[in-house]
Amino acid sequence: MSAPTGEPVYVAIDAEFGLPHSTSAQSIERGARLAVEEINRQGGVLQGRPMQIITTDNLSMPARGIHNISELSRKSDVVAVVSGRFSPVVLETLQTLEKNKMINLAPWSSADGITENKQDPNWVFRLSLKDGYAMPVMLQHARGKGVKKVGLLLTNTAWGRSNEAAAKRYLATVGDLVSVGTAWYNWRDKSLIDKYQNLRKEGAEAIILVANDDEGATLVSEMSALPKDQLLPIISHWGVTGGNFIGQMSNPGDLQRLDFSVVQSFSLFRADPGKVARVMKLAKEIFDISAPEQIDAPVGFGQAYDLVHILARAINLAGSTERARIRDKLEQVQHYDGLVKVFKQPFSRKVHDALVQEDIFMAAYDAQGVIRPLP
Amino acid sequence: MKLAKESWGQRLLAPLQARLENRVALAVAVPAVVFIGVALVISNLLLTQQIKAGVEANYHQDLALRAERISGVLTAVTGSMSTLAHNSTVANGLIDSIGRETYLAPLLGGFRNVLGMPVQIMLADFLGGTVASNVDDRIFEPYRAWIQATIEAGETQARIVDGGDGGQMILVVDVIVYMRTHSGEGALVYMFPLQPDILIGDQGRVPHLLLSAHRSPSVDEMLARGGFSESVAVPAVLAPLGLQIAVQPDFSAVDSATRQTSALLALGGSILLALVLLVAHWSGKRLALPLRNLAENARRIGDDLWSELPASGDRNDEIGVLDNALRAMLSRLRDLYRTLEARVEERTRQLNQAKDEAEHANSAKSDFLSAMSHELRTPLNAVLGFAQLMEMDPHLDSGHRASVEQILGSGKHLLALVTQLLDLARIESGIMELTINEVRVMDVIDECVSMMAPVALRQQIDLRMSCAAKAGLCVYADATRLRQCLLNLISNAIKYNKPGGMVSIECDAGETDELRILVRDNGIGIPPERAGDLFQKFSRLGREASSIEGAGIGLALTRHIMHLMSGEVGFESVEGQGSTFWLNLRRVAGIMGVSTALQGNAVRGVSSRQAADQEFTVLYVEDNPVNLMLVERVLELRPGVRLISAHNAGLGREMARVHRPALVLLDIQLPDKSGYELLAELRQLPETAAIPVVALSAAAMPAEIERAVASGFYAYLTKPLRINELLAIVDQLRALTATPLLGSLSGMRS
Structure with a gap:
């Protein structure tokens, strides 16, 4: 196969590249790049046009995301935007996406509203965890620990509310687990311990945490000062895995004192070893990364990789870079044997979430800080 | 300056000072008024100052x-x-769409009014776009770019708009800075008015209160008009604005209070002043009445020293x-007066x-000179x-003729000497009278040259004049005396010359108002x-040389006369080469026509033969037989000329009436009456009224000649x-009697 020589077809990544300690955007980019590399080595798309990645930085701020999407939409050869970790950013760009007829590929952001929007046709295609799936898994995990009462510690954003809704839906279906209440923390809050303690005093036996890496690290650091009997299990949403969670703690050993689990939708340690070996070979070639343990924020890596491959198939199906046609074809891609799993048909007219409840599992950080699926 | 002030003051006070009681009242009242006035003015000023200072202090205090x-x-x-901006709930709005739509707007709405200050708030994203606002966010529209730039710079800022x-x-x-990125991700933007009425509320008490930014024109203007200002201590974010509060002071209350005080003080002062004046006037009057009586007595004595005084x-x-x-x-005065009267x-x-003696002496002197x-x-x-x-006798032999000539020469010299001596005496006794008229210089020079020409010819001196160009120029002079002076100079020039020598008469007018002959x-x-002593009397050059005649009076006399005519005489001379004497006189502007003197000259030329055959009777009224015989x-x-004579005036008149002569020669000093009286009589008689009368007198005073001509002498x-002169007149009249023009003849001056 000769290298494609035609006009590039652009795939943008608008994510939190400049956010300190964050690794999610970089991880998403690596996965996307590997996919693009593979596609281009096989002759590109549209019979000889190479795919090319361009990136924009939203610093996790919705306003920046909106601005970036608007700018990217002006380029006709940008066929899709791969979004980042932060649900609020993606949620707030929905209007801009629809208005500009821009496809959004979501490899991380999990708020239910991202795909369950009112768009018709729907311009967002997610291959990731969904809060509606995550919360049952997390609460089930709590039940597995014999916990009867949980406290919800949530970020005061659409993402947080999306999780609260999901938790309530689930708890309504079970009889042995209740919520003692919800504590909301805000962006830029410098401490979460009071909220934690309030939930504990309310009788919470475990904490359902919906937070990002920095806030999670703040909580873990604050908890290290507590006596052991005040340390409750933390069942965390995966926002903490989007950055250097452990590195932001005041003492990296703090996490090991806790029962800290995190929900995941993909793990290189669970994936098909043959596929992992092939991907790692290319990763070694391009990024000089040889072991799966070296892949930070692995969900973003694997899910972005699969999304770009699905996109390439849709482009070829569309036969042009016209976004409306590609969007239509994304709903028609079939039989994609991905890194995350084998997809019969990732998306359809009605379903814009490529993953299902059964794909979700719990994991934990090992002593080396590597996220490993729990048995 | 000081003198003028005093006289002004004196003028002002003069009417008041006429009465003593006024003076006394003034003496008491003026210092009192000045003292009271100064005291009032000072106290008023002090009071106003104090009130103003108090008000100013109040303003300052109020401003502070x-x-x-x-x-x-x-x-x-x-x-x-700032609390809002740093509040995580508010900041969370930047990443939470639901939150901003639900609680943020109400939260910001709660801050619409802070301590009465209306605040318009907007939560802005990193582009300055509205995230949430408690007002219609369009008011922020003009400042979006600045807001964005400020957020990007990451530093909270304030400005006046x-x-x-x-x-x-x-x-x-x-600016809301994201801790993790240290980037400005948004801002709490707010705007509130800088209006004093909202800030201050009770604007009425302090007019024109203004809160404004530093260097604002309105504050500067207010300060320029005498306003006060006070800096407002503000939070750091507003410090660069340099807010100032200024007030335009209103001193109208002070002014009105001051006016009232002034009016009260003025009223009090006026009453006090009136009292002082009344008291002063009353005491002045008490003092003045007896003084006025004294003054009245003094006045009576002044009017009449002998008037009776009241007891x-x-x-x-x-x-x-x-x-x-x-x-x-x-009493003493009356005694003195009596003594004085006697002495006076x-x-x-x-x-x-x-006085009588002096007048007598003076008259005697004049009489002596005249006599x-x-x-x-x-x-x-x-x-x-x-x-x-x-000399005219053709039968005279040469020996006798020489003797006669000697007599004539010596006689003329003696006559000239007498004339000059008398003139000098007249001048020195101050009775020389000159008649200054406008005199045509050329006429005088002509006359003199004609007169001196024969003498010059005899001495073989070339006498010439070169004044033709200046022919019309006139001077202020007495014609007779000017001629006398000029003759003197010409005579000397001829006298002190040598045969074949030259004498020239010139005029020099130049640019000045003088004329020099x-x-x-x-x-x-x-x-x-x-x-040096040339102009001294009896100083004569060439006295040693017996050949030159003269008494040494001429130049002294000339100098005196010139002086009397406001003129000058002078000379320049080089011994052995000649002299130049000159006369300076004040010039008359302009040029004069031909004079009567020339007419006289023309008449002289009338031929005697023309009228020779006609009978021509001359009446000579003269008491001196020698003179009669001479004529x-x-x-x-x-x-053809017949002479009849009368030895007194009465006879003369009768003879004139009977014989109706063609000419009357009249001596002025007749035994029975003066020549003037006889002339008047003759003019009264119809038979004699038209007869020309010529005065013949030894009185040679110029005034007398003038008088004679004025009286009607021909x-x-x-x-x-001078025989020739008499003959000339006779010839003239004989010629004219042949024509009908006689009656219109004008007088001729000698």
């Missing part, structure tokens, strides 16, 4: 309080806003003493006597007259050692008689 209050409000506003309705607003961008009031005070002193003084009478008598003139001339008249007759000769000149002999020279001939 207001500044403090404003400072409090501003601190509260910016503090609340126009509020739209003319007022000013403070716009603050409190004294027997007062024992100073006025009584003064009254007694006045009466004593009056005696003195007056003595003075009158002295001398007459007495000396009369015999000389005879001598010269008869000598002239003898020069008599230039190339004669023997004047030695330098003699130049008889002269007129014999003219055939001509005035002085003795010693």
Whole structure:
């Protein structure tokens, strides 16, 4: 196969590249790049046009995301935007996406509203965890620990509310687990311990945490000062895995004192070893990364990789870079044997979430800080 | 300057000072008024100062309080806003769409009014776009770019913007920095008015209160008009704006209070002043009445020293003493007056006597001169007259002729000497009278040259004049005396010359208002050692040389006369080469026409033969037989002229009436009456009224000649008689009687 020589077809990544300690955007980019590399080595798309990645930085701020999407939409050869970790950013760009007829590929952001929007046709295609799936898994995990009462510690954003809704839906279906209440923390809050303690005093036996890496690290650091009997299990949403969670703690050993689990939708340690070996070979070639343990924020890596491959198939199906046609074809891609799993048909007219409840599992950080699926 | 002020003051006070009681009142009242006035003015000034200072202090205090209050409000506003901006719930709105739509707007809405200050708030994203707002966010539209730039810079800032309705607003961008990125991700933007009425509320009490940014024109203007200002301590974010509170002070209350005080003080002062004046006037009057009585007495004495005074009031005070002193003084004065009167009478008598004596002496001197003139001339008249007759005798042998010429020469010299001596005497006694008229210089020079031409010819001197160009120029002079002076100079120039020499008469008008007549000769000149006393009388050059005649009076006389005519005489001379004498006289602007003197000259040229055959009777009224005989002999020279004579005026008049002569020769000093009286009589008689009358007199005073001509004499001939002059007049009249023009003849001056 000769290298494609035609006009590039652009795939943008608008994510939190400049956010300190964050690794999610970089991880998403690596996965996307590997996919693009593979596609281009096989002759590109549209019979000889190479795919090319361009990136924009939203610093996790919705306003920046909106601005970036608007700018990217002006380029006709940008066929899709791969979004980042932060649900609020993606949620707030929905209007801009629809208005500009821009496809959004979501490899991380999990708020239910991202795909369950009112768009018709729907311009967002997610291959990731969904809060509606995550919360049952997390609460089930709590039940597995014999916990009867949980406290919800949530970020005061659409993402947080999306999780609260999901938790309530689930708890309504079970009889042995209740919520003692919800504590909301805000962006830029410098401490979460009071909220934690309030939930504990309310009788919470475990904490359902919906937070990002920095806030999670703040909580873990604050908890290290507590006596052991005040340390409750933390069942965390995966926002903490989007950055250097452990590195932001005041003492990296703090996490090991806790029962800290995190929900995941993909793990290189669970994936098909043959596929992992092939991907790692290319990763070694391009990024000089040889072991799966070296892949930070692995969900973003694997899910972005699969999304770009699905996109390439849709482009070829569309036969042009016209976004409306590609969007239509994304709903028609079939039989994609991905890194995350084998997809019969990732998306359809009605379903814009490529993953299902059964794909979700719990994991934990090992002593080396590597996220490993729990048995 | 000071003198003028005093006289002004005196003028002002003069009417008041006319009465003593006024003066006394003024003496008391003026210092009192000045003192009271100064005291009032000073106290008024001090009071006004004090009130103003008090009001100013109040303003300052008030301003300080207001500044403090404003400072409090501003601190509260910016503090609340800063708290909001740093509040995580608010900041969370930047990443939470649901939140901003649900609770953020109500939250911001709760801050619409902070301590009465309306605040318009907007939560902005990193582009300055509205995330949430408690107002219609379009008001922030004009500042989006600045807001964005401020967020990007990451530093909270404030600025003054126009509020739209003319007022000013403070716009603050409190930047919300994301701790993790250290980037400005948004801002709490708020705006509140800078309007004092909202800030201050009770604007009515302090007019024109203004809160404004530093260097604002309105504050500067207010300060320029005398306003006060106070800086407002503000939170750090507003510090760069340099807020100031200023007030335009209103001193109208002070002014009105001051006016009231002034009016009260003025009223009080006026009452006090009136009292002082009344008291002063009353005491002045008490003092003035007896003084006025004294003054009245003094006035009576002044009017009439002998007037009776009313009885004294027997007062024992100073006025009584003064009254007694006045009466004593009056008594003494009357004594003195009597003595003085007697002395004055005696003195007056003595003075009158002295005056009479002086007048007598003066008159005697004039009489002496007049008599001398007459007495000396009369015999000389005879001598010269008869000598002239003898000279005309064709039968005279050469020996006798030489003798006659000698007599004539000496006689003329004697006559000239007498004339000059008399003139000098007249000048020195101050009785020389000159008649200054406008005199045509050319006429005088002409006359003199004609007169001196024969003498010059005899001495073989070339006499010439070169004044033709200046022919019309006139000077102010007495014509007769000017001629006398000029003749003197020409005569000297000829005299002190050598045969074949030259004498020239020139005029020099130049640019000045003077005219100079020069008599230039190339004669023997004047030695330098003699130049100094040349104009002294009896100083004669060439006295040693007996050949030159003269008495040494001519130049002295010339100098005197020139002086009397406001003129000058002078000379330049080089010994052996000649002299130039000159006369300076004041010039008349312009040029004069031909004079009567020339007409006289023309008449002289009439031929005697023309009228020879006609009978021509001349009546001579003369008491001196020698003179009569002389005139008889002269007129014999003219055939056809018959002479009749009368020895007194009465006879003369009768003879004139009867014989109706063609000419009357009249002596002025007749035994029975003067020549003037006879002339008047003749003019009264119809038979004699038209007969020309010629005066013939030894009185040679110029005034007398003038008088004679003015009285109606046809001509005035002085003795010693110049025969030619008499014959000329006779010839003239004979010629004219042949024509009908006789009646219109004008007088001829000699």
